[in-house]
Amino acid sequence: MTPATLSAAAAAEAIRDGVLSAEDLVRACLERVREVEPGVQAWQFLDAEHALAQARAADDLRRSGRAVGALCGIPVGIKDIVDTADMPTENGTVLHAGRMPQSDASVVCRLRAAGAVIMGKTVTTECAYFSPGKTRNPHDLNRTPGGSSSGSAAAVAASMVPVALGTQTNGSVIRPAAFCGVYGFKPSHGLIGRSGILRLSRTLDQVGIFARTLEDLALVAEELVGLDLADPDTQPLARVPFGEILAAEAPLPPVIAFVKTPAWDRAEPQTREAFAELVGALGAHVEEVELAPSASETWDWHRTIMEAEMAMNLEPAWRSGRDRLSEKLRALIERGRQVSAVDYQHAVARIAAVREGFEELFVQRYDAILTPSAPGPAPEGLESTGDPVFCTPWTLAGLPALNLPILTTESGLPLGVQLVGRRHFDARLLRTARWLGQAVSA
Amino acid sequence: MTPATLSAAAAAEAIRDGVLSAEDLVRACLERVREVEPGVQAWQFLDAEHALAQARAADDLRRSGRAVGALCGIPVGIKDIVDTADMPTENGTVLHAGRMPQSDASVVCRLRAAGAVIMGKTVTTECAYFSPGKTRNPHDLNRTPGGSSSGSAAAVAASMVPVALGTQTNGSVIRPAAFCGVYGFKPSHGLIGRSGILRLSRTLDQVGIFARTLEDLALVAEELVGLDLADPDTQPLARVPFGEILAAEAPLPPVIAFVKTPAWDRAEPQTREAFAELVGALGAHVEEVELAPSASETWDWHRTIMEAEMAMNLEPAWRSGRDRLSEKLRALIERGRQVSAVDYQHAVARIAAVREGFEELFVQRYDAILTPSAPGPAPEGLESTGDPVFCTPWTLAGLPALNLPILTTESGLPLGVQLVGRRHFDARLLRTARWLGQAVSA
Numbered sequence: 001m002t003p004a005t006l007s008a009a010a011a012a013e014a015i016r017d018g019v020l021s022a023e024d025l026v027r028a029c030l031e032r033v034r035e036v037e038p039g040v041q042a043w044q045f046l047d048a049e050h051a052l053a054q055a056r057a058a059d060d061l062r063r064s065g066r067a068v069g070a071l072c073g074i075p076v077g078i079k080d081i082v083d084t085a086d087m088p089t090e091n092g093t094v095l096h097a098g099r100m101p102q103s104d105a106s107v108v109c110r111l112r113a114a115g116a117v118i119m120g121k122t123v124t125t126e127c128a129y130f131s132p133g134k135t136r137n138p139h140d141l142n143r144t145p146g147g148s149s150s151g152s153a154a155a156v157a158a159s160m161v162p163v164a165l166g167t168q169t170n171g172s173v174i175r176p177a178a179f180c181g182v183y184g185f186k187p188s189h190g191l192i193g194r195s196g197i198l199r200l201s202r203t204l205d206q207v208g209i210f211a212r213t214l215e216d217l218a219l220v221a222e223e224l225v226g227l228d229l230a231d232p233d234t235q236p237l238a239r240v241p242f243g244e245i246l247a248a249e250a251p252l253p254p255v256i257a258f259v260k261t262p263a264w265d266r267a268e269p270q271t272r273e274a275f276a277e278l279v280g281a282l283g284a285h286v287e288e289v290e291l292a293p294s295a296s297e298t299w300d301w302h303r304t305i306m307e308a309e310m311a312m313n314l315e316p317a318w319r320s321g322r323d324r325l326s327e328k329l330r331a332l333i334e335r336g337r338q339v340s341a342v343d344y345q346h347a348v349a350r351i352a353a354v355r356e357g358f359e360e361l362f363v364q365r366y367d368a369i370l371t372p373s374a375p376g377p378a379p380e381g382l383e384s385t386g387d388p389v390f391c392t393p394w395t396l397a398g399l400p401a402l403n404l405p406i407l408t409t410e411s412g413l414p415l416g417v418q419l420v421g422r423r424h425f426d427a428r429l430l431r432t433a434r435w436l437g438q439a440v441s442a
Numbered sequence: 443m444t445p446a447t448l449s450a451a452a453a454a455e456a457i458r459d460g461v462l463s464a465e466d467l468v469r470a471c472l473e474r475v476r477e478v479e480p481g482v483q484a485w486q487f488l489d490a491e492h493a494l495a496q497a498r499a500a501d502d503l504r505r506s507g508r509a510v511g512a513l514c515g516i517p518v519g520i521k522d523i524v525d526t527a528d529m530p531t532e533n534g535t536v537l538h539a540g541r542m543p544q545s546d547a548s549v550v551c552r553l554r555a556a557g558a559v560i561m562g563k564t565v566t567t568e569c570a571y572f573s574p575g576k577t578r579n580p581h582d583l584n585r586t587p588g589g590s591s592s593g594s595a596a597a598v599a600a601s602m603v604p605v606a607l608g609t610q611t612n613g614s615v616i617r618p619a620a621f622c623g624v625y626g627f628k629p630s631h632g633l634i635g636r637s638g639i640l641r642l643s644r645t646l647d648q649v650g651i652f653a654r655t656l657e658d659l660a661l662v663a664e665e666l667v668g669l670d671l672a673d674p675d676t677q678p679l680a681r682v683p684f685g686e687i688l689a690a691e692a693p694l695p696p697v698i699a700f701v702k703t704p705a706w707d708r709a710e711p712q713t714r715e716a717f718a719e720l721v722g723a724l725g726a727h728v729e730e731v732e733l734a735p736s737a738s739e740t741w742d743w744h745r746t747i748m749e750a751e752m753a754m755n756l757e758p759a760w761r762s763g764r765d766r767l768s769e770k771l772r773a774l775i776e777r778g779r780q781v782s783a784v785d786y787q788h789a790v791a792r793i794a795a796v797r798e799g800f801e802e803l804f805v806q807r808y809d810a811i812l813t814p815s816a817p818g819p820a821p822e823g824l825e826s827t828g829d830p831v832f833c834t835p836w837t838l839a840g841l842p843a844l845n846l847p848i849l850t851t852e853s854g855l856p857l858g859v860q861l862v863g864r865r866h867f868d869a870r871l872l873r874t875a876r877w878l879g880q881a882v883s884a
Contacts, residue, residue, distance in 0.1 A: 308783035312791075315784065341750035341786035342757065342779055349754075 004028040008074045008162040008216040015062065015073040022055035022062075022073025026117055029075050032160045039141050041134040042155040044080040045087050046120030051075065054117040061115070070219060072115030077155045077164030077210075079148075080121040081128050081198035084108055091198045092124040092133055092148075095321045105196025106228040107165060107207060114223040119161050122151025125385060127314060128172060128200060131326035132385050137179060139413055143378040146176030147385030149208070153180040156210040163220050164210045169200050169306060170395055171374070171388025173208030177403035178373035178416020179386060185209045185217040187426045189398025190235065192221075193228020201309035202233065203348060204302070204395060214434055217402075218242035221426070245427035246434055254367035254432045256282065256419075257289040261371060262296040263389040268376030274407050274415055275372065282439060286370060291393075292357055298393045301354075304339055304347040305396075311336025354397045355423060362422035368432045369394075373403045373416025390418060400426040402433050406440050446470040450516045450604040450658040457504065457515040464497035464504075464515025468559055471517050474602045481583050483576040484597035486522040487529050488562030493517065496559040503557070512661060514557030519597045519606030519652075521590075522563040523570050523640035526550055533640045534566040534575055534590075537763045547638025548670040549607060549649060556665040561603050564593025567827060569756060570614060570642060573768040574827050579621060581855055585820040588618030589827030591650065595622040598652040605662050606652045611642050611748060612837055613816070613830025615650030619845035620815035620858020621828060627651045627659040629868045631840025632677065634663075635670020643751035644675065645790060646744070646837060656876055659844075660684035663868070687869035688876055696809035696874045698724065698861075699731040703813060704738040705831040710818030716849050716857055717814065724881060728812060733835075734799055740835045743796075746781055746789040747838075753778025796839045797865060804864035810874045811836075815845045815858025832860060842868040844875050848882050 003011060003025045014020035030048050037043060058073040083089045083101035085108075090096045108118060123133035128148040135150040137143040138158040145154040149166025153176030156164050166173045168186045177184025186208035194205055209220045222242045228234045258279050260267070267275075279286050311318075311333045317325065318333045325333075361369070372390045379386055394401045400421040407415040419436060421429030445453060445467045456462035472490050479485060500515040525531045525543035532538045550560060565575035570590040577592040579585040580600040587596040591608025595618030598606050608615045610628045619626025628650035636647055649666065653659045664684045670676045700721050702709070709717075721728050753760075753775045759767065760775045767775075803811070814832045821828055836843045842863040849857040861878060863871030 309787065312784045312787040337782060337784055339783040340779060341781040341783050342754045344783035344786065345751065345754040 002028045002031065004032040004159045006162065007213045008071070008211065009213065009219050011162060012071060012074055012219070016068065018062070022058040022117065023052060025073060026051050026055040026075050026119070029119065029161055032158065036138065036158045036160065040136055040138050040154050040158050042077070042122055042151040042158065042160060044090060044121045044123045044133070044151060047087070050086065051117055051119050058115055058117060069113060069115030070223060071111060073117060074115070074163065075117045075119035075161045076111055077119050077122045077152050077161045078108060079152050079164070079166045080124045081167060082108060082165060083196040084118060084121065087118070087121055089121065092126045092128065093317065094324050095317050101196070103196065106193040106230065107224055108196070110223050122149070122155055122164055124148050125150060126326050126329055127317070128167060128169065128198060129310070129329050129332060130385060131328055132382055136382065137378045139181060140378070143380055144179065144382055144385050146179035146374070146378060148172040149176050149210070150385065152210050153177050153182060153184065156180070156182045156212060162212065163216055166208045166210060167197060168206050168208050168391070168395060169204045170302065171391030173210070174373045174391045174401055174403045174416070174418055175386055175388055177210055177405070178414065178418070179378035181405040181414030183211050183214060183217055183405060184403040185221065185430070186401045187221060187225065188400045188423050190233040191225045191426060193231040193234045195228050195230030199313045201306055201313065203305050203309060203351070206395065206398070214246060214430055214437070215243065218246045218427070218430055240427055242427045242430060246430040248431060250431055250435060253285060254435055255365060256286045256368050256370045256432070256436070257361060257366040258286050258370045259289050259291060261291065261390060261393065266375045266387065266389055267372055270409050271372050271376050271415065278407065278417070278440065285439070289361065289366070295357070295393065298354060298396055299389070301347040301350045302392045302396045304343055307332055307336035308339040308344040309336070311339070351396060354393070358397055358399060359423065368429060369420040371418050371420065373418040377409050377413035377415050394420045397423070399423050400429045402429055404433055404437060406437055444470045444473065446474040446601045448604065449655045450513070450653065451655065451661050453604060454513060454516055454661070458510065464500040464559065465494060467515060468493050468497040468517050468561070471561065471603055474600065478580065478600045478602065482578055482580050482596050482600050484519070484564055484593040484600065484602060486532060486563045486565045486575070486593060489529070492528065493559055493561050500557055500559060511555060511557030512665060513553060515559060516557070516605065517559040517561035517603045518553055519561050519564045519594050519603045520550060521594050521606070521608045522566045523609060524550060524607060525638040526560060526563065529560070529563055531563065534568045534570065535759065536766050537759050543638065545638065548635040548672065549666055550638070552665050564591070564597055564606055566590050567592060568768050568771055569759070570609060570611065570640060571752070571771050571774060572827060573770055574824055578824065579820045581623060582820070585822055586621065586824055586827050588621035588816070588820060590614040591618050591652070592827065594652050595619050595624060595626065598622070598624045598654060604654065605658055608650045608652060609639060610648050610650050610833070610837060611646045612744065613833030615652070616815045616833045616843055616845045616858070616860055617828055617830050619652055619847070620856065620860070621820035623847040623856030625653050625656060625659055625847060626845040627663065627872070628843045629663060629667065630842045630865050632675040633667045633868060635673040635676045637670050637672030641755045643748055643755065645747050645751060645793070648837065648840070656688060656872055656879070657685065660688045660869070660872055682869055684869045684872060688872040690873060692873055692877060695727060696877055697807060698728045698810050698812045698874070698878070699803060699808040700728050700812045701731055701733060703733065703832060703835065708817045708829065708831055709814055712851050713814050713818050713857065720849065720859070720882065727881070731803065731808070737799070737835065740796060740838055741831070743789040743792045744834045744838045746785055749774055749778035750781040750786040753781070793838060796835070800839055800841060801865065810871060811862040813860050813862065815860040819851050819855035819857050836862045839865070841865050842871045844871055846875055846879060848879055
């Protein structure tokens with residue numbers, strides 16, 4: 001068995017124990033890249049020698065007997081809207097071709113501090129919006145991997161790295177994780193700092209993690225959450241013991257709210273069938289819950305905020321090179337420029353009420369919300385990255401969300417299950433997800 | 443001597459010592475009201491019996507031997523955009539005539555908890571914007587008292603109450619304090635909670651205090667600052683010992699930056715002369731400092747934010763009764779409705795840079811900024827409340843600002859001196875003001 005398929009947790013343990021070297025792990029991952037990258041095309045930038053040099057430095061540190069971080073020697077893929085001081089960061093647009101950041105994003109600093117090998121930069125859609133990059137779905141090269149964190153999801157799914165970072169402003173972590181059949185975790189808004197990441201929307205942008213096990217999500221999350229001095233939405237936090245909480249038994253078996261959302265008419269037949277079966281199998285642990293009628297406006301508020309904030313944040317690109325932006329992105333920015341300050345403020349002001357509504361649901365009875373990650377499996381074709389509609393409400397409210405790769409279609413494509421947790425109870429969401437995974441396999 | 447002219451600190455001490463009853467103090471203040479209110483017209487609502495009942499309750503509490511608050515028996519005037527559960531709050535507009543709030547604003551709760559007598563509601567301009575109320579300047583009934591906290595400043599100046607509350611979104615505390623010749627203190631943005639106060643602009647609205655001594659400002663500020671659960675811009679704070687810091691000697695004599703601001707061409711000749719003399723008298727303690735050229739845009743950013751946020755927050759009034767709003771306010775709201783979300787966000791985003799610019803000034807060398815409170819003394823006539831131009835930059839940046847009533851014109855009108863402090867160093871600003879007052883009288 002190649003070490004490339006190891007989980008990050010298993011690999012990190014083997015490295016700490018001296019059973020595996022970081023160099024061998026990275027070599028194995030690079031070997032996987034050579035095999036599958038011509039088809040999958042997950043990487044925007046990957047310098048094998050630079051990755052190996054980082055791995056050897058990790059090995060040297062370990063051999064020196066000094067303390068090593070929890071991710072010592074673990075290769076991580078980084079979405080190419082996240083700044084790296086030693087690699088270009090092109091934000092998926094020709095306008096930023098060859099752009100070399102001055103410094104690392106705060107999340108990259110944290111990964112390096114934990115000993116990780118920054119493997120390379122993964123393909124993103126144009127400015128993390130809808131226009132696809134080159135990446136294909138590892139399960140079927142004729143299908144989209146989802147977006148905008150396309151390369152990160154595909155690289156993890158194809159075992160080119162055990163973990164990767166992405167970001168979500170609408171459905172850009174959960175959707176590609178669902179389409180590629182890996183775990184995707186987007187913690188609560190403000191939990192992970194965003195300085196050094198292309199800003200689309202301060203209100204909506206959130207960092208996420210891709211991995212092939214829940215333990216790996218916990219391992220990486222533990223390193224990433226906390227204060228980022230340059231991100232005013234983060235706060236000083238005691239270290240959150242994600243791994244410990246994930247491994248603990250819940251005091252009571254969870255009760256889960258199955259929420260179809262007002263977007264249910266967009267769910268494909270195979271999704272409806274799979275969820276009916278899943279909900280049936282979970283029996284008394286799941287209750288169907290309908291959101292308040294006002295929930296149907298959630299998508300409008302999200303769109304107003306996203307368009308207005310992206311128009312503001314991408315204004316420099318629009319001013320200097322709008323003719324080299326895709327038609328879709330240009331149209332979005334132009335719509336955003338038409339939004340009035342009054343409508344924008346109204347939309348932002350609604351977030352508090354939306355949060356309160358969900359908070360009630362969690363406080364009263366439910367441990368998590370169960371809902372599809374996407375209308376169906378990855379659509380055919382590479383022109384679109386699929387529909388984020390089932391991600392919008394929780395992204396707007398900044399709730400922690402998770403894709404669980406526990407269902408497949410009859411033809412063997414991954415079908416995402418999304419679990420949404422109470423705001424700031426992120427580790428508990430992982431624990432509930434572990435319970436759900438075990439319940440489904442039992 | 444009537445107890446009405448006592449400072450709040452002296453009166454509170456006399457009440458605690460049993461030398462003065464709260465009832466006698468309030469009676470004396472009501473006597474002043476009978477004398478001067480027909481001319482000054484500072485009160486929107488004042489029920490003498492209700493004030494006396496509160497005073498008697500304070501006396502009963504004191505006589506019971508139980509602990510009493512720092513403001514036990516002290517009458518306070520409350521600007522009529524601040525909700526009171528036992529008195530109407532009409533926000534200066536006929537649209538809210540007779541409006542009875544469900545509950546007290548958080549600042550009123552805090553005053554009551556400290557034992558204060560809520561004397562009555564003071565006149566505000568229409569929705570705390572520019573259209574004047576009925577109040578006249580106690581120093582000259584043919585002049586404006588300034589706005590929008592017109593009644594609060596005038597009531598304190600005329601010794602109808604020792605202290606009063608106001609609010610400032612541009613220059614609505616500092617300007618009336620200057621025109622009426624009293625101390626006015628607007629602490630840092632976020633220091634005093636605003637729930638239950640008519641919201642014009644979350645970004646700009648700030649609560650302020652009027653008094654006839656610096657000690658009284660400290661006494662009241664100590665009761666008002668801290669967390670307001672319903673105001674997301676406040677934070678949990680240890681009690682700030684305003685009085686103690688005010689009374690302490692500075693470790694070094696202060697160095698003050700005299701800032702003319704890009705609005706200096708609007709300063710009247712008597713202001714220019716008075717400041718030249720003041721700066722000359724302070725010698726080496728004052729240095730003239732020029733703001734960065736970008737400071738001249740401060741007024742534009744402030745206007746964009748104020749118009750956009752007022753248009754959003756006053757939308758219900760505008761929708762239901764725009765024909766009963768003044769032309770000025772209607773025009774403001776209509777301008778605000780034209781502001782784009784992109785321009786609004788740009789303006790809000792500039793606040794951080796403006797703050798940083800001022801922060802540098804304070805960290806490098808200066809204890810405070812010295813600048814006029816207004817272009818000149820209170821203008822003649824009652825059609826306008828005067829020009830807030832010298833207040834705008836510090837309001838935008840949320841810095842603590844203070845009016846010192848230490849200068850007068852040749853004809854005896856108050857001429858305001860404004861001292862601006864470092865953000866979140868509010869008590870130290872009071873200490874510097876004490877030093878300045880002593881230096882000027884020496």
